[in-house]
Amino acid sequence: MKIFQQSFRSFVLAILVILPTTIFANIAEGDGGRVSTKQEVEGYILHHLKDSHDFNLFSYTDDSGERKHVGFPLPVILWSSEGLVTFMSSEFHHDDNGEVIVEKNGLKFTKIHSKIYELEKGATAVNFDADHHATNGTKLLDFSITKSVVGILLIGLLMLFWFSRLANQYKKKQIPTGFGRVLEPLVLYVRDEISRPNVGEKHYRKFTGYLLTVFFFIWILNMAGLTPLGFNVTGQLAVTACLAIFTLVIYTISGNKDYWMHILWMPGVPIFVKPILAVIELVGAFIIKPFSLLVRLFANISAGHIVLMSLIAIMFTLKDSLGVAGATGLSFVLSFFLLLIELLVAFLQAYIFTMLSALFIGMAVAEHDHGHDLERETADVEDVRGDFI
Amino acid sequence: MYNLIGAGLIVIGAGIGLGQIGGKAMEGIARQPEAAGKIQTAMIIVAALLEGLAFGALFLGK
Numbered sequence: 322m323k324i325f326q327q328s329f330r331s332f333v334l335a336i337l338v339i340l341p342t343t344i345f346a347n348i349a350e351g352d353g354g355r356v357s358t359k360q361e362v363e364g365y366i367l368h369h370l371k372d373s374h375d376f377n378l379f380s381y382t383d384d385s386g387e388r389k390h391v392g393f394p395l396p397v398i399l400w401s402s403e404g405l406v407t408f409m410s411s412e413f414h415h416d417d418n419g420e421v422i423v424e425k426n427g428l429k430f431t432k433i434h435s436k437i438y439e440l441e442k443g444a445t446a447v448n449f450d451a452d453h454h455a456t457n458g459t460k461l462l463d464f465s466i467t468k469s470v471v472g473i474l475l476i477g478l479l480m481l482f483w484f485s486r487l488a489n490q491y492k493k494k495q496i497p498t499g500f501g502r503v504l505e506p507l508v509l510y511v512r513d514e515i516s517r518p519n520v521g522e523k524h525y526r527k528f529t530g531y532l533l534t535v536f537f538f539i540w541i542l543n544m545a546g547l548t549p550l551g552f553n554v555t556g557q558l559a560v561t562a563c564l565a566i567f568t569l570v571i572y573t574i575s576g577n578k579d580y581w582m583h584i585l586w587m588p589g590v591p592i593f594v595k596p597i598l599a600v601i602e603l604v605g606a607f608i609i610k611p612f613s614l615l616v617r618l619f620a621n622i623s624a625g626h627i628v629l630m631s632l633i634a635i636m637f638t639l640k641d642s643l644g645v646a647g648a649t650g651l652s653f654v655l656s657f658f659l660l661l662i663e664l665l666v667a668f669l670q671a672y673i674f675t676m677l678s679a680l681f682i683g684m685a686v687a688e689h690d691h692g693h694d695l696e697r698e699t700a701d702v703e704d705v706r707g708d709f710i
Numbered sequence: 711m712y713n714l715i716g717a718g719l720i721v722i723g724a725g726i727g728l729g730q731i732g733g734k735a736m737e738g739i740a741r742q743p744e745a746a747g748k749i750q751t752a753m754i755i756v757a758a759l760l761e762g763l764a765f766g767a768l769f770l771g772k
Contacts, residue, residue: 613762620765673758680755 331503362634366627368417370553371435372469374410378550390415395471400462401428401439410465419447419455431455437463469560472552476541480534511536511675519679524575524686528679531571535564536675543622543667547629547660555670556622558615565615568678569607576685610681614674621670625663632656716771724764731757 377392394411403426412423419433422440429440431447438458440447448456466474487501487508497505515536516529542554554560582588584602587595635652636645643651735753739746 613759613766616765616769617758617762620769621761669754673754676751676755677758 358637362631362638365634366630368435369551369630370556370623370626372467372553372557373435374413374432374437374465374467375415376468376471377415380415388415395468396466397437398464398466399430399437399439400464401426401430402459403428406430419449419458422446430461431458433458437461437465468552469554469557472542472545472550472554473560476538476545476554480537480541484537507537508533515672515675515679519676520683521687523688528571528575528682531567532675532679535567535678536671539564539618539674540668540671543670544664546622546626547663547667553622553626555618556626558619561615561618562611564618564674565611568614568681569611571678572681572685573606575682577688579687579689580685614677618670618674621666625659625666629656629659629663632659713771717768720764720767720771724760727760728757731760 374397375392375394377390379392380388380390382388394409397408397410399406406425406428408423408425412421413432414421417432417434419431419438421431422445423430429444431438431440433447433455437460438447438455439461441457441459444457447458450456483500483504487497487504490497490501496502511533512525512529516525516532520528520532539555542552545552546555584606585599587598587602590598632655633652635655636648639648639651642648731753735749738749742749
């Protein structure tokens with residue numbers, strides 16, 4: 322009976338999480354006639370892909386033609402030319418084109434395309450050059466608690482709560498209760514299917530903690546990106562680059578003698594090939610591996626968000642040719658199935674990132690006990706021949 | 711304009727590659743169904759490497 326109740330509760334929770342994704346469409350609500358629908362949709366998509374300084378849930382235009390925003394402001398923390406400056410993002414009044422200028426400590430700040438600029442002394446407005454870049458403002462070191470940072474902190478706290486509770490449950494009995502039952506098989510999956518075979522039986526315990534953290538961090542954030550909260554955390558280059566650098570540092574630090582030998586002075590090849598291989602291996606280890614990790618995650622998640630928002634925008638762009646009901650129906654069906662695919666992609670990308678991290682770490686810690694001497698290699702060949710005979 | 715043509719070429723190349731990977735993996739699984747798990751893992755890794763390459767090229771050409 323208790324299990325039934327719990328599964329019912331989980332079901333309701335799942336419905337509550339999945340349903341609002343269809344209401345996501347509200348975000349793309351147009352305010353008719355001002356600019357063409359296509360441009361406006363493009364603007365919304367580009368705006369969504371970027372990080373923002375305030376947490377905007379949705380916005381609409383009321384009957385008197387005034388733009389209303391629903392959400393809450395976040396703190397802006399800047400390191401300006403005269404030290405630390407803090408204020409709330411509501412002081413920009415949702416302006417993103419450098420029209421509103423905030424004065425703090427005698428300095429003037431303005432926000433253009435999600436970037437905050439400090440205006441030069443004496444300037445009263447932003448001057449733009451032909452490419453719409455500010456000419457009299459300088460970019461700042463921006464430590465603001467942006468929407469992405471809120472997402473990371475939120476998911477971090479949630480993971481801390483879930484996993485510390487799961488760990489504590491094992492002190493009392495062998496079987497976890499509640500949400501821990503969902504997490505336990507996933508933890509075991511990452512340990513037994515990703516970490517153990519790829520890192521190697523001898524060293525996997527040391528690295529499983531990192532792999533588990535990365536896996537759940539990416540997966541939960543990917544799924545948070547599919548909710549109408551509109552997080553796009555794993556679609557930020559800064560976030561994926563940071564994760565890739567973690568992996569780079571870990572496999573560089575834990576690399577053993579054999580690993581560095583294989584990079585710098587490859588055994589078993591003619592001597593004049595060795596320097597060429599060393600260059601290729603160095604570029605591969607320090608540039609290509611982390612770059613492929615960071616670009617893959619970033620591009621997959623960004624592409625998913627762009628396609629999803631474009632499909633939702635169908636109800637506005639095809640409204641005239643298909644009618645309101647037809648366009649809405651088409652958009653609903655397409656975006657529903659794309660959301661299902663995106664759920665798969667969210668898991669697959671977390672899996673691939675973790676898997677490749679494990680593989681790279683495994684390459685760095687693998688012990689080549691078989692050696693590279695000729696005797697041993699001929700012995701190996703005979704072994705193989707023996708198998709066939 | 712040229713970067714769109716480039717993007718098309720990248721997608722053609724990546725598509726051929728992914729088709730090869732997927733097709734060969736399926737042949738392998740059909741031949742030896744008990745090795746499906748191992749083949750799948752290897753397939754996903756190779757597909758991920760290919761995808762990284764393709765996305766890298768698309769990203770540089772943007």
